[in-house]
Amino acid sequence: MxxxxxxxxxxxxxxxxxxxxxxxxxxxxxxxxxxxxxxxxxxxxxxxxxxxxxxxxxxxxxxxxxxxxxxxxxxxxxxxxxxxxxxxxxxxxxxxxxxxxxxxxxxxxxxxxxxxxxxxxxxxxxxxxxxxxxxxxxxxxxxxxxxxxxxxxxxxxxxxxxxxxxxxxxxxxxxxxxxxxxxxxxxxxxxxxxxxxxxxxxxxxxxxxxxxxxxxxxxxxxxxxxxxxxxxxxxxxxxxxxxxAVFPDRSAVDRSADPVLVVDGLSTEAVDDISFRVWPGEVVGLGGLVGSGRSEVLRAIFGVDRRHQGTVTVGGEPVRSGSVQAAIARGIGLIPEDRADEGLLLGLSQKVNLTLTHLRRLCFAGVPRASLETPMVTSLLTRLEVRPLDPRGRVGNLSGGNQQKILFGRWMTETPRVLLLDEPTRGVDIGAKVAIYRLIAELSASGVACVIVSSDSEELVGLAHRVHVMRRGHIVDTVEQEHLSVHSIMSIALGVVEGAA
Missing domain, CATH: 3.40.50.300 (P-loop containing nucleotide triphosphate hydrolases)
Incomplete structure (x- = not known):
């Protein structure tokens, strides 16, 4: 030695x-x-x-x-x-x-x-x-x-x-x-x-x-x-x-059909005149630097933040501003950036965290029906490959990657029409990232419209059909799949290449 x-x-x-x-x-x-x-x-x-x-x-x-x-x-x-x-x-x-x-x-x-x-x-x-x-x-x-x-x-x-x-x-x-x-x-x-x-x-x-x-x-x-x-x-x-093999194949998108999500002229205290559409099965990325307003767009769509102007529609039906309940009722789900403070109840069980947004369907007279709840939770945990699989186990005891899978599972009990994902792989290891990419691809293949915010430009390149790049609260350009690269996204985000503001 x-x-x-x-x-x-x-x-x-x-x-x-x-x-x-x-x-x-x-x-x-x-x-x-x-x-x-x-x-x-x-x-x-x-x-x-x-x-x-x-x-x-x-x-x-x-x-x-x-x-x-x-x-x-x-x-x-x-x-x-x-x-x-x-x-x-x-x-x-x-x-x-x-x-x-x-x-x-x-x-x-x-x-x-x-x-x-x-x-x-x-x-x-x-x-x-x-x-x-x-x-x-x-x-x-x-x-x-x-x-x-x-x-x-x-x-x-x-x-x-x-x-x-x-x-x-x-x-x-x-x-x-x-x-x-x-x-x-x-x-x-x-x-x-x-x-x-x-x-x-x-x-x-x-x-x-x-x-x-x-x-x-x-x-x-x-x-x-x-x-x-x-x-x-x-x-x-x-x-x-x-x-x-890290990024799965993207599903084909039929843009001749009607879009699922239409955001038109959305403005809040943080963003201005945001407009884009997302078709069934499409994965749309929001790129840009931290502070460019990407997360704020998702929060406004989901009703966490109130819109000052603009409209959001899902399947042609308007979504009321500033109402999370209205967004969920229209079929919108959100994976928040901070899973510990905004997404999960760390002191409660895997089962409770999975069923949190679906209690009305699963309960009778305010009491969860085990005949519905137990098989659904067990099936989801198995499908998500949560380790350890323990419906009664505290979510706070899980690794970051497994906690993130629980958040995905919450919206998979009833497949949403639109899923908003804010930094979906932050703080998880590469194995958990691959599992999350696979889940996104599965949801996309089933027709869910996905909007992803990620500070990892390689992630956007590997998953998205197109990326809207934001700077200072505005969408300044859009990069289609055939032109997607880390360089194309970052050049626009940094202002090296001027976008079509």
């Missing part, structure tokens, strides 16, 4: 009862390098990180730290060896200050009393090493997720971490915050720290990682050398099939 190797995993396996999560995985974590772990949800990447951090013991194989075989029984044992895990969700004490959280458990009291002055001096020395402008006296409960993540990093560095496992560190961060985090990671590596970077954002992985391990169904799979690694190559390794 090379002297640069801090942690070596050799033939590692992990089982929970009869369920094998990891099988014969071998990885070396080297000093001063970023080692990315990628794979679909359930591939075992987070479990591997937790084994390194002592949060779960391995079942088979050998774990070596500094060349010595160890069997870590707790995070405390791992910490003593310089191995730390930063979870996807911060694990801080919200009622304590920044500096108190950073040094929690290592306060170094004198005669049983913690010296605030000494704590401040230690914090200032630590802050000088890291580019974080944090108020040491601020309560954690008042800070953003991004700032809380900075505290987690400071805490790891304060504990002299030699290996830091970061589990989905950018899942709640914006572009600028992600850039800052990557600068910090590079700085840590220059100091000799090894970073294990668990992520499903493949572009980020290629930007930050020195080494990449791909897991599929709990096993390490072969992929090209790092200098030849691309996003399509990673996707193929993760899924076991070529990237071309």
């Amino acid at each position: 090379s002297g640069d190797v801090i942690v070596e995993l050799d033939g590692i396996g992990k089982t929970y009862g009869a369920n094998r999560v990891l099988d014969d995985v071998s990885v070396e974590i080297r000093r001063g390098r970023v080692h990315a772990l990628v794979g679909e949800n359930g591939a075992g990447k987070s479990t591997l990180g937790r084994i390194i951090g002592g949060e779960v013991p391995h079942s088979t194989g050998t774990l070596k730290v500094d060349g010595r075989s160890v069997h870590q029984g707790s995070p405390r044992e791992a910490l003593a060896r310089g191995l730390v895990v930063i979870q996807q969700e911060p694990t801080l004490v919200p009622t304590l200050t920044v500096e108190q959280n950073v040094f929690l458990g290592q306060e170094q009291p004198s005669v049983g009393v913690v010296s605030r002055r000494r704590l401040r001096e230690r914090f200032e020395r630590l802050a000088a090493r890291l580019p974080f402008a944090l108020d040491p006296q601020a309560l954690v409960s008042t800070l953003s997720i991004a700032d809380q993540q900075k505290i987690e990093i400071m805490r790891a560095v304060a504990r002299d971490a030699r290996v830091i496992v970061m589990d989905e560190p950018t899942s709640s961060l914006g572009v600028r915050e992600t850039e800052v985090l990557h600068d910090v990671v590079r700085g840590l590596c220059r100091e000799g720290v090894a970073v294990v970077y668990v992520s499903h954002f493949l572009e980020e992985v290629l930007e930050i990682a020195d080494d990449v391990t791909v897991l599929r169904n709990g096993r390490r799979v072969a992929c090209p050398d790092r200098d030849r690694l691309t996003v399509p190559a990673l996707v193929e390794a993760m899924l076991g099939r070529p990237v071309g």
